[in-house]
Amino acid sequence: MASYNLKYNSDDSVVRHTIIGLLADLNNKVYFYRQLDADTRKAIDVPFYYSISGDDQFLRDNFLFSTPSGPDCHPDVGFADGNYDVVPRGVVQLSGMTIDSGSLVNKRNVGTYTKMNNEGAMQGYTAEFEMIPITLSLNLEILVSSTLDSFKITERIIKTLYKSNNFEVEVGHLNEGTYRLNAYYAIPDDFEL
Numbered sequence: 001m002a003s004y005n006l007k008y009n010s011d012d013s014v015v016r017h018t019i020i021g022l023l024a025d026l027n028n029k030v031y032f033y034r035q036l037d038a039d040t041r042k043a044i045d046v047p048f049y050y051s052i053s054g055d056d057q058f059l060r061d062n063f064l065f066s067t068p069s070g071p072d073c074h075p076d077v078g079f080a081d082g083n084y085d086v087v088p089r090g091v092v093q094l095s096g097m098t099i100d101s102g103s104l105v106n107k108r109n110v111g112t113y114t115k116m117n118n119e120g121a122m123q124g125y126t127a128e129f130e131m132i133p134i135t136l137s138l139n140l141e142i143l144v145s146s147t148l149d150s151f152k153i154t155e156r157i158i159k160t161l162y163k164s165n166n167f168e169v170e171v172g173h174l175n176e177g178t179y180r181l182n183a184y185y186a187i188p189d190d191f192e193l
Contacts, residue, residue: 014171015097018136018183021169023048023092025185029160030090030142032152046142046153047086051093088144088153096137103133113172113179125177138185150193161187 030046111129114122144150164186172178 012173014181015094015134015136017169017171018181019050019092019094019138021167021183022138022185023050025165025167026090026092030153030156032149032156034149044088044149046088046090048090048092048140051091053093088142088149090140090142093139093141094136095139098135098137100133100135111179113177115177129179147193154191154193157187157191163187 026048028045030048031043032046033041034044035041107130108128109131110126111131112124112126114124117123142150142153144153164184166182166184168180168182170178170180
C-alpha cells in the first residue's frame with residue numbers, strides 16, 4: 001500500500017482539517033519589519049501554531065524529564081531545560097462551534113468528489129450533498145517581545161487580513177471519497193493589544 005493511502009485516526013475530523021487549513025493560510029501572511037542597523041531591514045515572520053493546552057500526552061512527552069530507566073527528577077541530556085519557544089508566535093485555540101441554521105436554504109447541493117476504485121485509480125463522482133454550515137469560534141493570541149512589535153503586527157493584520165479571507169480544505173479519505181470544502185475567516189473590528 002502506498003504511503004498516501006494510509007489512514008489514521010486524525011483523518012476523520014473535518015474540524016481538524018479546517019483548523020489546519022486556517023493555520024496554513026495564516027502562516028507566511030503575518031510579518032513585520034525590524035530595522036537592525038542604518039542599512040539593514042529584516043522581515044520577521046510570525047508563525048502560527050495550534051494551542052497545546054489540554055493535550056495531556058503532548059505535555060507528558062515534552063515536559064516530563066526522562067532517563068533510560070524511566071521518568072524521574074533527573075533531566076535527559078537530550079532536552080534543553082527551559083522555555084525556548086519562538087517569539088513572536090501566534091497561538092490559535094478553538095473556543096466554540098455553532099451551526100448556522102439560517103444558511104440551510106437548499107438541503108440538496110450537487111457536488112463532486114473523488115474516490116479510489118478497485119484498480120487503485122482515482123475516479124470522479126457527482127452526487128447530492130447536504131452541507132451543514134458551521135461557524136468555528138477561535139481565539140488567536142500573538143506573543144511578542146515588545147509593545148512596538150505589537151503595534152507593527154496589529155497594523156499588518158489589519159492591512160492583510162481585514163474582513164474575510166478564503167481558503168479551501170480537502171477532507172475525507174481516498175477509499176471513502178475526498179471532497180473540497182470552501183472556508184473563510186474574518187477578523188473582528190476590535191483588537192486587544
